[in-house]
Amino acid sequence: MKVAIMGYGVVGSGVAELLNKNRANIIKKSTQPGLDLKYILEVKDFPGDPNEGLIIKDFETILNDSEVGIVVETMGGMSPAYEYTLACLKAGKSVVTSNKEVVAAKGYELLKVADQMNVSYLFEASVGGGIPIIRPINQCLAANEIKEIAGILNGTTNFILTRMINDAMSFDDALKLAQEKGYAEKDPTADVEGHDACRKICILSSLSFGRHVYPEQVYTEGITKIDLADVEYARTWGGAIKLIGRAKKLDDGRITAMVSPALVEGHSQLAGVEGVFNAILVRGDATGDVVFYGRGAGKMPTASAVVADVIDIAGQCNSKKLIAWEDGGDDYVADYKLTQTAAYIRCQTQNMVAALKEVESLFGQTQPLTRQDALEGEFAFITGLMAEKDLVGLMERLTSAEVLSFIRITDY
């Protein structure tokens, strides 16, 4: 059986490198006598590259070559990655991808086609880079009912927040540093606005709960509004602000899912995750909390996850499907505002006495927070647990202070 790679960028070239380097090991774990790289589809030329001779420009060459049994899609972006993937699956080729955008938007459809064609569509590399997470959820936790899943899913935003927390850098300076280090794109929107984390929580919840969740169904809030005052209050409270993607199963079979900054307590396994690292917490009814930690991005970690999927497909004795889930539907994701949560709230007032009195009468018992160098008229507190829509309602009724920050608090 032969392998083709579509997209010879950072990840794709890492895949080629690992496939060559681990050839003997891969064949040992495989049911195939050989498993060689035959084509690399790439618009650019790579003169002098060791794989220069494999580079082709025409997708049809891969599609029409019956020797090619596994296609690695590391092109990124929706189109033509989606169309090529669909065509390959329909042609009876298994596809392995690191493309979270395609999986999050089209996973259900592509898995269904893979199933019909008796081939596989695998995407271990789409979440958590080199952290094994898709396969452990799918297999190791098979005897569990997963109740909740939450994680630091985006390394760029975690790098920015870490610099804000450890070095008191402003968001803008930390973003600039991330861009200089190559952790953030020139246009950082997908990362800092939470879209990347949103795609990943879609994939994780689809897998964990068995029905597809689409990005537009997930409330998504980025980190651009996080202020150093919030970072400092979080520290005095005994925790840290992290961008958390999470999904939870409800008793009625539906789920809630969201991406937003959240306060994580200091003793949480998520609190100590620094820099570009990712961590994913899976809460199962039998296992309790299990956390997977590692590099969430990068050439070789991501490539190693892709190659592990390739090995898995090559090691199957027939092409039975490894992953499958059902369609979601419009009503599957419940309004996140019905979720119970505690929250951190920072306010500004002209009349501290009146404001604190009003907060007490509206919110009942709260935990006041203090920080060094608090501004004149500034105060912050932690609320009790209530439905988010009730919290929002109370904030709207507050007249003697302006709410500057509202950050949810996690229970993991």
Added chain:
Amino acid sequence: MKVAIMGYGVVGSGVAELLNKNRANIIKKSTQPGLDLKYILEVKDFPGDPNEGLIIKDFETILNDSEVGIVVETMGGMSPAYEYTLACLKAGKSVVTSNKEVVAAKGYELLKVADQMNVSYLFEASVGGGIPIIRPINQCLAANEIKEIAGILNGTTNFILTRMINDAMSFDDALKLAQEKGYAEKDPTADVEGHDACRKICILSSLSFGRHVYPEQVYTEGITKIDLADVEYARTWGGAIKLIGRAKKLDDGRITAMVSPALVEGHSQLAGVEGVFNAILVRGDATGDVVFYGRGAGKMPTASAVVADVIDIAGQCNSKKLIAWEDGGDDYVADYKLTQTAAYIRCQTQNMVAALKEVESLFGQTQPLTRQDALEGEFAFITGLMAEKDLVGLMERLTSAEVLSFIRITDY
């Protein structure tokens, strides 16, 4: 296909419970039309138990029933668990176990028999309880060369150390508390002397590096000598003392392996692992460091790992082996004293000026540590990196002070 359980204790009864509860899900992931529990081998009676009717006293019943394709061994201990496992494998039945003692001592032999008979011998539950670790190492990291593996592998000792660190409890008091809470056995030797962690690092290194490591080849040191003074010095240094099992691949193909208390820096993912939790760090050449965290013991977490293995076997389309490694041999494990390490050393002297001068002349540059309430004549320091045998040699040459503690420092 039918399943038999040998040993209806804590884990065995959890397995029976999960098999019944997840029956539909298990069959969905299986190639078998049914997968029912047929026998439970147990010397005790369980009047009124929902599975009372399945309990049998005679192992031969399981061995001779050709309907039984998967045998779960949750008896614990070496004998007769080992003999029964061997007999089942030879009879063409796959075996799933949580028994680390048998896997650590006989894994190579049993895996070889399983291979010959074209059945599986799986033991996800033998390390890390409910944490998926065996399967991720074996599959997800297939495209990596694993360089090193290290972990907090024993919940009992981690509970004791956590109480010593957080509450300044003495070792004896913390052990007593662990016994009261049911985390430690009446005879705590296997835990506190490191034997349990030793078995687990044997299994992990056999799997990671491909050749069997036997418990007697691994230098093993428990936590009974850890003093609150050491705990306090570790804190002032900025870290914590943990019982770490670890194995490392050497350039010549051999490995080193040991279990011992170790100083872990505060920002390490292992430092924040508290109470009965476990964490395992896998250092791969492509992935970098990946950490798996969760409950290392307990009825349902361990049972869920056993059942995941059962599902894996039932889901295979033929009985090809899932895990295999080679024999190790006498020379495979190198002398741990050749390993490079930095260390924490605590001393007692009658002549502080002379002692500090001698330390400087012997060890060169060191990092002195201080603590509140240090005893008269007490001092402690961190050495540079050198071969452990050289460190030991230097300590032996020290005449003006007595070495009270020597604790290695990790680099993860």
